[in-house]
Amino acid sequence: MSFSRVTIIGLGLLGGSVGLAVAENLPDCRTSGYDADPDVRQRARERGLVDEVFDSPAKAVADAELVIFCVPVGAMEQAGAQISGALRAGTIVSDVGSSKAAVGEALRRALPQATVIPAHPVAGTERSGPDAGFAHLFRHRWCILTPAAGTDPQAVERLSRFWRALGANIEIMDAAHHDLVLAVTSHIPHLIAYTIVGTASDLEDVTRGEVIKYSAGGFRDFTRIAASDPTMWRDVFLTNREAVLEMLGRFTEDLTALQRAIRNGDGKMLFDLFTRTRDIRRSIVEQGQDDARPDFGRGDHES
């Protein structure tokens, strides 16, 4: 059932972390890798992100049982096309992209001979590149698989076991539903964070220096997310457009209602919302999806 040979295409934060996690958790599995950027390939060799780094994607996948694309979602189809001639029929092809319907279609178009099972480990940091990865990235995080109807269940189970071995919990869902859920829990939060950081940079009556100095009042939390990889996030918004616009519409309606409450001095409405939102934090911490320490455990909170 387990894979003895896995190829990782794209050796940034996600690809590098998959490679390091395999080395730590699946010692019998050989990994090969490729990245379009020669500098990244060089760093990947130096850090040992995979067992062997190849200078051509076709060579990297030569005898792979599983190929995982860890490139921006807008680059999936082209990356797939590059290995199309070298990929054996029936090879399991997966990815780690943040939007799933578009990616599934792209990989199936590029690689009709493969068993495509799109995947999304809901994990990451604001860092990117070959120095950003670490073996524990996927521990206690959810990895969502979105196989199309009719996908070989054994292949899905095999991929599930692979991710469980790296520390992840598995959920299987429809790609369209994934895209709606992640629009709320990931894409809209990123869009809002990018926006407010942009707004704050462009003010005339408040200087950039002031924004930075007084960021500990809440703003700094948003800057972490807004430091995420620009190419990756551009592609997420372009490939998950409908769900993002739908959720953005709901957010804007709610924000407008709150704006009206502030204008009218409606303290009760504000208080009621602010009380209700506390519970969600509690559940997230209880379910191990965030650090229980105040302020994410930043700095030193012992007195």
Place this chain on the structure above:
Amino acid sequence: MSFSRVTIIGLGLLGGSVGLAVAENLPDCRTSGYDADPDVRQRARERGLVDEVFDSPAKAVADAELVIFCVPVGAMEQAGAQISGALRAGTIVSDVGSSKAAVGEALRRALPQATVIPAHPVAGTERSGPDAGFAHLFRHRWCILTPAAGTDPQAVERLSRFWRALGANIEIMDAAHHDLVLAVTSHIPHLIAYTIVGTASDLEDVTRGEVIKYSAGGFRDFTRIAASDPTMWRDVFLTNREAVLEMLGRFTEDLTALQRAIRNGDGKMLFDLFTRTRDIRRSIVEQGQDDARPDFGRGDHES
């Protein structure tokens, strides 16, 4: 120059932290305290947040040289009125509230005999109450003083030294400018976080359980802020209405532009903004206003 007797009114996260920070950094300064909630007074005694907890605010301020109000900004005037008869003329009265123009007016109305110097240490966590405070809360954080024109410069210097002794950096600015700056760096981020967490709780097509499970994609960062004290934040929005509405208008304009870019598939506009916002994070980390570790140093990132 230094204070030998300081009274803290309100013994939650901020008041408790001031008391603990004084005990650690100014051993010659005696602290007294009061809280309107008897349970909080009891916990304050058990934790030793101040040297002496009184059951009446008038008794607590009897021989104070400095009184610091650490109550929600909407409660300042009433809290001031309660000590008005007991306060000696010339006593320095300050606070830790997040909006400053309204608070300065409220305290001056309630305590015409006092030297009122509003203050705002830009520091906090999502926790509240008498168990939340810790002595290091103000270290390397900025404390903004907003004395009215004509305030005794010696009193301002005395209060500045007090806050520096607790580890804070001091900035002095006009109350109206403070309210505009903090609307951007703190109030709007909180409003947005409360809104998106509310939006996510109210969806029908995505369950609350899904929102919690997949929160590591970015959403969880917002839930921390949205777990902050509801009374405190209701009052901030009601007392800093104009600056909040002004900044909210700019944010909404920018968000609408981004929405249009997504609808039109304008990848260049998205990419340009997402690249620009990375720099601000870098500056915030360089200036010691946030943790340099990825993901705020959450969990274990060693491999």
